[in-house]
Amino acid sequence: MANERQRLLAVTILAGGLCGLAAVAFHLSIGWLEALLINRANHAPGHWWIVLTILSPAIGGLIVGLGLTFWAPAAAGSGIPQVKVAFAMRSGLVSLRETVGKFVLCAFQIGSGASLGLEGPTVQICAGVSSLMARAARLSPQNCRRMASVGMAAGIAAAFNAPIAAITFTLEELIGDLDQTMLSGVIVAAALAAVVEHSILGSTPVFHMPRSYTLGAASSLVWYSLLGVLAGVVSITFTDSLLRLRALFKRWTAVPKWIHPAIGGMATGALAVLGFYWFHLNGIAGDPYKTLELALTGTMPVVFMVLFCLLKLAATVCSYSSGGSGGIFAPSLFMGAMLGGAVGYIDVMVFHHPADAIGAFAVVGMGAVFAGIVRAPMTSILIVFEMTGGYGLVLPLMIANMTAFVLARYWRPIPVYEALLLQDGIELPHGSRPLDPPRAASFDADVPTMDATA
Incomplete structure (x- = not known):
């Protein structure tokens, strides 16, 4: 032993x-x-x-x-x-x-x-x-x-x-x-x-922040609460759209399954063209973090952020639901930053707070949408701290993230990862005890199967 x-x-x-x-x-x-x-x-x-x-x-x-x-x-x-x-x-x-x-x-x-x-x-x-x-x-x-x-x-x-x-x-x-x-x-x-x-x-955080954001005024907490509600709406919209389109692709047997990711890729490319043509910015197809940093620094126009949030949501749903290989963490952070920055503009216009609030709201938005989609509330707070290197937004993050988490769980009790498995006919056992499936069990392509040659 x-x-x-x-x-x-x-x-x-x-x-x-x-x-x-x-x-x-x-x-x-x-x-x-x-x-x-x-x-x-x-x-x-x-x-x-x-x-x-x-x-x-x-x-x-x-x-x-x-x-x-x-x-x-x-x-x-x-x-x-x-x-x-x-x-x-x-x-x-x-x-x-x-x-x-x-x-x-x-x-x-x-x-x-x-x-x-x-x-x-x-x-x-x-x-x-x-x-x-x-x-x-x-x-x-x-x-x-x-x-x-x-x-x-x-x-x-x-x-x-x-x-x-x-x-x-x-x-x-x-x-x-x-x-x-x-x-x-x-x-x-x-x-x-x-x-x-x-x-x-290198040891620098994922996102380079020109300044450390803090809660400038208690009145901003009203808009951080609103951000949490909107993040819950975006989270559920994303999850429901992804699951419904994925179900359609699974039923679409007239087209071979290996062509499905190409269809999703073509739709993603078309959405990326719209973003680049209108705003001369990448982020829909390719590395999203450079465009995301514009929101975190508060230098992106509000119209850009709203439309990029919608374009990213649609593109990610198309890419994932069509059967591709890739994750949803980065897209959720991108959508959250765009949503948060847009709400930050409201805070600046209504309360006449400094423009730094736009970037602060974008930072909090990342965690809020992440919490609503992934349903990991503690992680959604800590990961924003570590990725940005700033710890001055503890209270806004807690309010927005927990609001998004609670609303998303209320509207859709089953988290996205479990819902994807249930869509493939797999229900995970509760608790920590391992459960081995029958040898004859077969799984969908989205679920790992043991490879006898591995």
């Missing part, structure tokens, strides 16, 4: 470092592909940029659809539901094919212009790395399951440069209890993955 504990500790430490390296490699690969594909399409001469901006995510979706259908079906989706299934029903097993497929296909889809995030896929990739190491070390099924939580924490820590939020997210979304052995492994892995990411990519 002591030997098993020693091996678990050694594998946890090694997994934290390797997950950090895998996450960095994944992020750099996406950046390289974005520069090669969607960014080059956006800057093509003449009117060719319109054609190429639409074709790039469409062709990317076609290639990814073929890969998901004929090579790695478990690499579809965001990655979070897949890890939840592995943790609850497969003793933490994430196959080699699933891990490699997620890395390759998701990098290509996001790089070609899909309106999807890299954070959820990073979690699945890191869970795969942890699972492979656990099997190589011949750990017990219980400890292999614990390694899935190690991978999730390491993935979030490296993706967001947020080790504390990684711990709370793993507790809220995966573990659900205080298993001391599991919790200690999560803490170690999150810290090591963040150290590796810091040493390679």
